[in-house]
Amino acid sequence: MPLVETAFQVVDAFTDKAFAGNPAAVMILEKFPADDILFKISREFNLSETAFIVPKYEGSTHEFHLRWFTPTAEVPLCGHATLASSHVLFTQMTEKQRQSGPLRFHTLSGELSVEFKTAAPEKLSTRNEMSLPELVMTPDLSIDRNVLCDAFGITENQILFVGSCHWGVLVEIDASTTPLHAIKPNFKAIASVNASAILLATQCGTDLHGEYDFISRMFAPNLGVNEDPVCGSAHSVLAHYYANKLKKSEFKAFQASARGGEIHVVYDAVAGRVRIAGDAVTVSKGVIYM
Template sequence: MKGGDSDNSCALAELTEGIALYNQSVIHYLQCPVIMKQTIIQVDAFTAKPFAGNPAAVCVLSAPQDDIWMQNVALEMNLSETAFLLPQADGFNLRWFTPSVEVDLCGHATLASAHVLWSEGHLSPEKTAQFYTRSGLLTAQLQGEWIELNFPSKLTETATAPEELTKALGVKFKYVGKNNFAYLVEVESEAIARNLKPDFTLLETLSTKGVIVTSRADTGEYDFVSRFFAPKVGINEDPVTGSAHCCLAPYWSDRLGKNEFIAYQASARGGVVRVRHAGERVYLSGQAVTVLRGELC
């Protein structure tokens, strides 16, 4: 074979091999799942200023994700709750995850979710946000600088305090009630509620997900104060808890003889909740502010 023919044969072989490798790369690329960056936003709920209230991460999903992925994101965010929304024809599917488990109801992360929908342009301000959740249909409306949530009321029944609860809190109780969500404990004064230092190891052994501690407020600024402890779901103390106020609203409505309240959750971060009790529903109003915007890779 002449030298020129040999060179041409080698070149053709190299070209053929290159085309084959290119085709394999294209096929591999097409078979790989498309990785899209997912926006995630951190919001401080039940506050008008950053670094107060209760922080929640909110993820408006561009495509459905499985439970393991959502739980891993919640663990990575390491906040009391991370909310995941999936757009539907007439609203949004909404799920809430702590760093360790999925929960049935979360007030502050719902407030944060509504804030994100309006502030990020997913929903026009005059439209009601509709959320389909484990706790049924929940709605939110924008009212000036406040967001009003429509949640189910949660009654408590008088209960005997278990020894673990008495030892964990270490103070005198005025009342103890219970439902499938939490123990509700009224103590003698706001000072006692504020100064509690619970034994979280003992609280974690209780049958309920959490413990609400409450008292009348000492001043006229608020009607009642509260704190919420939930080590059983990975949250020693929640900064501001909308779902706890679904229990507090009917409780204080009976004791104070009215249906509208200004409440304060006396955690280290603190937060104000406007509460309106209306039979089987509780309307919770709060403010919210975006503090962080990022992307999940």
């Protein structure tokens, strides 16, 4: 049987400059192949996430099925790969098509919508805004604080909150003595926590990034991703948490990984939704032989 060429793009999300933000591979398919093929492709790219898009119906321009895979697991929600997917689709459209309505993605987390905002063709970048469901953390006393201290090189007095939900674990710390960007994580200790991901966050004013409302880092070694450079879905957690803590609904946030990324977040408590705006830029294109 002859091999079929299938196009892909690698897109850096939450940045308008290549080699920053969070990279995701994106492929548009006619239909989903078997899961083992999707895993093989994801492992070949070896990025934190690979997004696979299939039109919801023949000829569809704005409605799609969307799935996300790390090298070791299919995940129920991924913000940066959704932003990357919308970037790929919007750059293939005419201006009239971009303005005709949002993209609608059918996913394991329900329907997600993404609106086109602006384009910078000279940079190969677009700016888009996606709507994600809020993720609500509840306090969790079962998580061993000593393990968290070992995982992040902090003291128990620095831990302000520990909560969990199906997405993972949120740990808020006082970073006045240990800035978030300087933390050297112990991935073995992080992986010992029974959670898909651990989100480390701090309210600004206790860190060096005073222009932001909060900053964070996200770790998911149990999903095959030691540190996710810029995680969109994490901000569905942080929006709800800091809306209640800071009594506001609009935030400027930063993820303090080595690559780094800036995220604009708006929380709608009535709808239970989080709007996340960010840039994305094409870094490479090619084909995979399947």
